[in-house]
Amino acid sequence: MNAMAALKQYQTVNTQAQVFDASPHRLIQMLMEGGLSRLAQAKGAMERGQVALKGELLGKAIAIIGGLREGLDLRQGGELAANLDSLYEYMSSRLLQANRSNDVAIIDEVAGLLREVKSGWDGIANQI
Template identity: 40%
Template sequence: MYTPPSLRAANAYKNVGVQSSVDGATPHQLVVLLFEGLQQAVQAASGALQRGDVAVKCAQIMRAVRFLEEGLKGGLDVERGGELAERLRSLYDYCIERLTLANLRNDGALLAEVADLIAPVAEGWKAIGRQPHPAVGQPA
């Protein structure tokens, strides 16, 4: 059975426990929310690592991986997105690998690396939403 990417993203967002309403959100807004949840999870994992709170660090890294795997990567449409979707998939896979190593090694530098890699992509998605869009049926 086919599930549209926007629905997969919404379901993943709900499943990772983010306390925000996704009902009525556009697919673009859902991606922005996924990035925000991912960034919050990485930041929380970093804080837990600094405090020596292993349980919270592990939980937040797992949460970040789920945002990447189930939400952002799961919502990619390679057929329509082409090379850009493939590059994003590669970035998300790399970030998942780095988060896993950060968890195993208790390495805050790897968490910072993921945060630095994701930030410009997340900001790009936010910027797209701030762009004025032509009305339906109007030339761009």
Template identity: 40%
Template structure:
């Protein structure tokens, strides 16, 4: 029996059963989704929701930074700098509740997502 929402139970099980690669893809998908939600919340003057979603995306990029392979040399340095830049701009967007900053950083976040999907495809030989 489900004690709560069956969909939430499904989501929890999906995360628990996911590989490291799948978790990474879920994170970058979430970063795009929550950034778009934050942008819409700012436009609607829903400051609390914008804050919640922007903090969520900042947390995702913190997690991505922490889990980078430090032995990857220049690739590590480059990714870390990109993630750090995105995170700092998200902080500014949150402080200022500025859609223009989100419009600047969202394509970068989408590019990060797309890059990881391409890496995943190549790793699977697709």
């Protein structure tokens, strides 16, 4: 096994261990971190003209945002959950537009929104 394959295997096992041991709050944090990472990678791919990679990474970011959206409890979450649902829908729509138009500014916009939500989520960590 070459060094890169070994590193990738280690990262997979490490991520699986983190997920297994994570609280529900931490799992949401991990999703948000993964989304931000994919957005940064997609932005880089877009800037380098790597069209297929850009599309793949934006697709992964959209899937992560979809996962965040699916985790909302719209029945018990009230207005906050409804607002997050709308925001996540907006983010996904904007990322589809970014992919079609190759617009880095849209990726930056969505990343800023996701960072804002993550900041609030991180802030409640000590209250749980």
